[in-house]
Amino acid sequence: MSKEVKEPLVRMTKRDTIGTAKAWGIRLAAVLLSLVVAGLVIVAITKQNPIQVYLGIVDGAVGTNRRAWVTVRETLALLCIAIGLTPAFKMKFWNIGAEGQILMGGTATAALMIYAGDALPNWLLLVLIFIASAAAGLIWGLIPAVFKAYFNTNETLFTLMLNYVAMQIVTFCIVFWENPAGSNTVGIIGAAGQKGWFPSLFGNIYGLNVVIVLILTLGMYIYMKYSKQGYEIAVVGESQNTARYAGINVKRVIIRTMMISGGICGLAGSLIVSGASHTISTSTAGGRGFTAIIVAWMSKFNPFAMILVSAFLVFMQQGAIQVASQFGLNENASDIITGILLFFLIGCEFFINYKLELRKNRKEGK
Amino acid sequence: MNLLMTFIQKAIGQGVAILFGATGEIVTEKSGNLNLGIPGIMYMGGIAGLMGAFFYENGKENPNGFVGFLIAILCTLAASAFGGLIYSFLTITLRANQNVVGLSLTTFGVGFGNFFGGSISKLAGGVGQISVQTTAAAFRAKIPVLSEIPVLGDLLFSYGFLTYLSVVAAICMTWFLKRTRSGLNLRAVGESPATADAAGINVSRYKYIATVTGAAIAGLGGLYFVMEYLGGTWSNNGFGDRGWLAIALVILALWNPARAIWGSFLFGGLYILYIYLPGLSRATQELCKMLPYVVTIIVLIITSKRNKQENQPPASLGNAYFREER
Numbered sequence A: 001m002s003k004e005v006k007e008p009l010v011r012m013t014k015r016d017t018i019g020t021a022k023a024w025g026i027r028l029a030a031v032l033l034s035l036v037v038a039g040l041v042i043v044a045i046t047k048q049n050p051i052q053v054y055l056g057i058v059d060g061a062v063g064t065n066r067r068a069w070v071t072v073r074e075t076l077a078l079l080c081i082a083i084g085l086t087p088a089f090k091m092k093f094w095n096i097g098a099e100g101q102i103l104m105g106g107t108a109t110a111a112l113m114i115y116a117g118d119a120l121p122n123w124l125l126l127v128l129i130f131i132a133s134a135a136a137g138l139i140w141g142l143i144p145a146v147f148k149a150y151f152n153t154n155e156t157l158f159t160l161m162l163n164y165v166a167m168q169i170v171t172f173c174i175v176f177w178e179n180p181a182g183s184n185t186v187g188i189i190g191a192a193g194q195k196g197w198f199p200s201l202f203g204n205i206y207g208l209n210v211v212i213v214l215i216l217t218l219g220m221y222i223y224m225k226y227s228k229q230g231y232e233i234a235v236v237g238e239s240q241n242t243a244r245y246a247g248i249n250v251k252r253v254i255i256r257t258m259m260i261s262g263g264i265c266g267l268a269g270s271l272i273v274s275g276a277s278h279t280i281s282t283s284t285a286g287g288r289g290f291t292a293i294i295v296a297w298m299s300k301f302n303p304f305a306m307i308l309v310s311a312f313l314v315f316m317q318q319g320a321i322q323v324a325s326q327f328g329l330n331e332n333a334s335d336i337i338t339g340i341l342l343f344f345l346i347g348c349e350f351f352i353n354y355k356l357e358l359r360k361n362r363k364e365g366k
Numbered sequence B: 001m002n003l004l005m006t007f008i009q010k011a012i013g014q015g016v017a018i019l020f021g022a023t024g025e026i027v028t029e030k031s032g033n034l035n036l037g038i039p040g041i042m043y044m045g046g047i048a049g050l051m052g053a054f055f056y057e058n059g060k061e062n063p064n065g066f067v068g069f070l071i072a073i074l075c076t077l078a079a080s081a082f083g084g085l086i087y088s089f090l091t092i093t094l095r096a097n098q099n100v101v102g103l104s105l106t107t108f109g110v111g112f113g114n115f116f117g118g119s120i121s122k123l124a125g126g127v128g129q130i131s132v133q134t135t136a137a138a139f140r141a142k143i144p145v146l147s148e149i150p151v152l153g154d155l156l157f158s159y160g161f162l163t164y165l166s167v168v169a170a171i172c173m174t175w176f177l178k179r180t181r182s183g184l185n186l187r188a189v190g191e192s193p194a195t196a197d198a199a200g201i202n203v204s205r206y207k208y209i210a211t212v213t214g215a216a217i218a219g220l221g222g223l224y225f226v227m228e229y230l231g232g233t234w235s236n237n238g239f240g241d242r243g244w245l246a247i248a249l250v251i252l253a254l255w256n257p258a259r260a261i262w263g264s265f266l267f268g269g270l271y272i273l274y275i276y277l278p279g280l281s282r283a284t285q286e287l288c289k290m291l292p293y294v295v296t297i298i299v300l301i302i303t304s305k306r307n308k309q310e311n312q313p314p315a316s317l318g319n320a321y322f323r324e325e326r
Helices: A020-046 A049-062 A065-090 A098-115 A120-152 A157-177 A207-226 A228-238 A240-245 A249-278 A289-298 A304-328 A333-353 B002-032 B036-061 B065-093 B098-123 B133-140 B152-156 B163-181 B181-189 B193-198 B202-229 B242-250 B257-276 B282-288 B291-306
Strands: A010-014 A354-360
Touching: A020 A049, A020 A249, A020 A304, A020 A333, A020 A354, A049 A065, A049 B133, A049 B193, A049 B282, A065 A098, A065 A249, A065 A289, A065 A304, A098 A120, A098 A249, A098 A289, A120 A157, A120 A249, A120 B291, A157 B291, A207 A228, A207 A249, A207 A304, A228 A249, A228 A333, A249 B282, A289 A304, A289 A333, A289 B065, A289 B098, A304 A333, A304 B036, A333 A354, A333 B098, B002 B036, B002 B152, B002 B163, B002 B181, B002 B202, B002 B242, B002 B257, B002 B282, B036 B065, B036 B098, B036 B133, B036 B202, B036 B242, B065 B133, B065 B202, B133 B202, B133 B242, B152 B163, B163 B181, B163 B202, B163 B257, B181 B193, B181 B202, B193 B202, B202 B242, B242 B257, B242 B291
Parallel strands: none
Antiparallel strands: A010 A354
């Protein structure tokens, strides 16, 4: 066996464990690298000094008090959706239908604002809005879950298709709600009396958004980590056979979890419609249902890591929108930036799980 | 009769982009990669072809349609293959989760398309609306003599080159998957990569080639849309959700590109049915637009309920392959 064995230049070995500090170091390096690449792309397009571009991003995201609060608001919306998706994904139920669940929640919210806005006191209206939007999202999450549980129907494509059904329901409703007539948009609902709008809390118009999302975040953390149901979800996600063997009713866990997931995503719809935009359109969800999946996945379903990841993504998005409009470019620049950031963040997980070893120049044969 | 003719023609016109996407996705999925980035890749392919033709036509005094045609196709293939390469590198080499990578790629690709589609005229120095008439005319050229035949000519021979290419590509891919040794190997990789690996098949190479080729084919769907359908211009988000429909069509076609041919025309028909159904109000039209999605959901439920062996997705679909983790 004296024949020389050809060893590849680089080989990878799986790491057993990695220190938290080292893991976060790798993630930080990936973030920095992605910032450099994203910066280079912006520089290539705008032909500006890169330092100025980065300053433009910071200015766009938090430059004024109003901009900073918009960034916070968008972060909260994204975080809320990611929180909603967490139990489903922990169960390995690929719920890519958050878009649809948000839209259904938003539609229920808008319907209440339009039809019940003048009849009810504002606090009662808001309570009804929360219940109705969560119920609408819950139903939209329940449908694919039932088919998954009983027929093992592919949930990825089922939930995806439901997004577009929800979108058509929104356009259907817009026909009746459009204001002014013929505009094909709903316009600001209840602008006069601010009926169904989130009231200011602690002197801030987005105070209620902050409170709701933080409660949800904390609640989800406790639910996933300390409750029996959260444990069941984790077991079903790891192995359905094990779950069945342990006496867990898998069908019931799937259906129950998707009701929770859909319900929170529906609630996010009310957060967006009633707490931010005060209108409804097919772009109310605006791709956040997809971005939130990545947020939840990257954070390894840790609700507190999700705060960081969603804040970072929204920060860059808002900054990029500002930079783009400054140079008269189209706001979709932010999607390109988001895409680049995500590629790096996803790619860096490999270096956390695996270790690369260069070929050593060994003379002696094996 | 005339109305029916126009309906069929328009349905085919809608279907072609979806067919390209579905053919590409089937080839990809047969290698075990569920590429949810196809919608983004189709945007990338479309805008790259348009940009290539645009810069060529802008730079030349008398642009030649045929040269523009070639440049557009090459740019499309390059851009969409690049999208496929990003996906392959992240999922195959770096072993990242396929769905997450696919969704990021769609975010990136749609943004890429809309950004350059919306800013290209400004970046080129403010020439106004982009349009590449000469190249688009080359893409739209009908078959000379045959298209003159009444009825039959309109029905069968009145389309541009890419329409025929989409059908040919679907048939070739079916043949490739079912009748060639490489096709058999590819299916083995998708069904059970560990077995394929043991049989001496280079799993990573097959996955890479299938994913990149699939992405390139799907990109042509985007090119078809900007050139033949829109006539050489761009409208932001104009391509809409056709990329997702292409992924849905893969299920309707039960992972057989030849079956995707009629499936795509059916989808195309459902997509525009609301225009041709008499007596619809604006509101019911919107409900009618749900049809393609509802039909997909029904097919999805029926196939999962019948649970037939030959109608199932490739067994390892969605899973990355680690040789050392068995």
